[in-house]
Each structure stands twice: as structure tokens, then as C-alpha cells.
Amino acid sequence: MPLVHISLRAGKSDAYRQAIFDSLYRAMRETFNVPEDDQFMTIREHDAANFRYGASYLGIARSDDLVLIQISVMNTRTVEQKKALFRRIAELLGEDPGVRPEDVFVNLVEGTKENWSLGNGLAQYA
Template identity: 75%
Template sequence: MPLLHIALRAGKPEAYRKALCDNLYRALRETFNVPEDDEFMVITEHDAANFRYSPTYLGVARSDDLVFIQITANNTRTLEQKKALYQRITQLLGENPGVRPEDVFISLVEVAKENWSFGHGLAQYA
């Protein structure tokens, strides 16, 4: 059950934001074995003063089209699955909505299965 937080500069059209979500969900389904209907994402948009990043850290030439993607997921995936996810996200977002590979920034936060509650105050995975 991944939970995604997507942060970007304000001003992108609805179709752009929809393509981000659709392709992130597709990449998760293809590489992380996320089941159908397991889709939880939030997008936040920020003005320039509230969106800071290094344009050159680790030799990556980032632009104002940078997209931060934070994925919180169970700590059950292999290193190979994680690498496949990063590659697939970058590929799909490049195709639609056209995000440059340099502007895809992914952070994976892994948690134990008992750290989720999907409603009703229950720990469904515990």
C-alpha cells in the first residue's frame, strides 16, 4: 500500500497532474506488485519561494520542472524491485507528461506493515 506525495511548482495544467498520477500508479503496479484499486496520492503545488532544490547536486542538471516524489511503502521490496521502480517511473513520466529524467526526484520511505491504518482505527496489516 504505497502512499505518494508529489510536490511540484505551481502552474501545471490538470492533464499534466493527472498524467503524473496515472503513470506513477502504473509504475507501482508493474514493478512493486501493487494491487488494483490500491491508489493513494496527493499533489502539492508550490510557488517559487517555497520550492527549493539544488540545480546541480550529484551532477544532475535540474530545472524548475523538478518533481519530488516521496513514496511511503512496506519494507518488503528487493533492491532489484526498487531500481526497476525508479527506472520505470522515469521512463513513463518522460513519455507523459514529458518530465525530463533529470527532473524526476524519488525518495522511498520504507515502513513496517503494522505502521498502517486504512480506516476504522485498525492496523489492517498487523
């Protein structure tokens, strides 16, 4: 049950933002076995004054098209699955909407099953 928060510079089209949602969801389905209809994602847009990044940190040449992706998940995936997810996200975002791999920044935040409530005030996975 991933929860995805995406941040990017303001000014992209609705189609661009929807392509990000679609590509991320597809990557998670393919690599993390996310169930159908398990889509909980937001996009936040920022003007230039409120969006800062290391343009060359770790020797990666980033641009203003940087997409910051934070995915909260349960701590049930292997290192191999995580690497596959990162790779597949970069591939799919490259295809649609055309984000360069250098501009794909992903952070996984892991928690235990009992830390999730998906509605009705219940801990469905505890």
C-alpha cells in the same frame, strides 16, 4: 499499500498532474505489484519562493520542472524492485506528461506492516 506525496512548481495543467498520477500508479503496479485501486496520492504545488532544489547536485542538471516524489511503503521490496521502480517512474513520466529524467526525484520511505491503518481504526496488516 504505497502512500505517495508529490511536490512540484505551481502552474501545471490538470492534465499534466493527472498524467503524473497515472504514470506513478502504472510504475508501482508494474514493479511493486501494487493491487488494482490501491491509489493514495496527493500533489502539492508550490510557488517559486517555496520550492528550492539543488540545480546541479551530483552532476544532475535539474530545472524548475523538477517533480519531488516521496513514496511510503512497507519494507517488503528488494533492492532490484526499488531500482526497477525508479527506472520505470522516470520512463513513464518522460512519456506522459513529458518530464525529463533529470527532473524526477524519488524518495522511498519504508516502514513495517503494523505501522499502517487503512481505515476503521484497524491495523489491517498487523
